[in-house]
Amino acid sequence: EAQVTQNPRYLITVTGKKLTVTCSQNMNHEYMSWYRQDPGLGLRQIYYSMNVEVTDKGDVPEGYKVSRKEKRNFPLILESPSPNQTSLYFCASSSPAGSTYEQYFGPGTRLTVT
Amino acid sequence: AQSVTQLGSHVSVSEGALVLLRCNYSSSVPPYLFWYVQYPNQGLQLLLKYTSAATLVKGINGFEAEFKKSETSFHLTKPSAHMSDAAEYFCAVSKNSGGYQKVTFGTGTKLQVIP
Numbered sequence: 001e002a003q004v005t006q007n008p009r010y011l012i013t014v015t016g017k018k019l020t021v022t023c024s025q026n027m028n029h030e031y032m033s034w035y036r037q038d039p040g041l042g043l044r045q046i047y048y049s050m051n052v053e054v055t056d057k058g059d060v061p062e063g064y065k066v067s068r069k070e071k072r073n074f075p076l077i078l079e080s081p082s083p084n085q086t087s088l089y090f091c092a093s094s095s096p097a098g099s100t101y102e103q104y105f106g107p108g109t110r111l112t113v114t
Numbered sequence: 115a116q117s118v119t120q121l122g123s124h125v126s127v128s129e130g131a132l133v134l135l136r137c138n139y140s141s142s143v144p145p146y147l148f149w150y151v152q153y154p155n156q157g158l159q160l161l162l163k164y165t166s167a168a169t170l171v172k173g174i175n176g177f178e179a180e181f182k183k184s185e186t187s188f189h190l191t192k193p194s195a196h197m198s199d200a201a202e203y204f205c206a207v208s209k210n211s212g213g214y215q216k217v218t219f220g221t222g223t224k225l226q227v228i229p
Contacts, residue, residue, distance in 0.1 A: 105157035
């Protein structure tokens, strides 16, 4: 089954404690992205990757890091989480093949930073 | 820069009534346009997409949307609402930006279906 998986689904942590949210896709997609969803703001892109070792900032990258060492994985790293990073996070993948660029989303990770 | 405006953060309709969710976009070139649906506690899933093949696009679950270039609109409709349509709907625009297909989402519209 084609899918994007994220772990963990729920995470409660404290300010300053480094964390990683994993994302993996099994569709051999080149493009992967991280979004955060906040009420009234929709989805905002944090980082994206066009392929292995190619990443770039999205609209709200401050406080986040990513890496793309393998095509299927795109972890999101919060080196020193702060309460304003409490949000719902989504990983998504897509492919330029076929030129439709529709995205496939993971189930989301709800992060609470206290 | 491209942007998407969804009018109405909350829309309520009666079961069986017409559903109309509005989306206007701004883009300097014809974009790709999408509607995604998010059911409670789930990720987003594609409802339908416009890729210039046809201006009236049919999607899953009886939804359709019409691309109107003159109005820069891509409104989502369904003739008869069902209780299972209660969800949040996001309009999105995608455009090539420096070799990458940049996607911008609207702020979402929550659809409530009243029995």
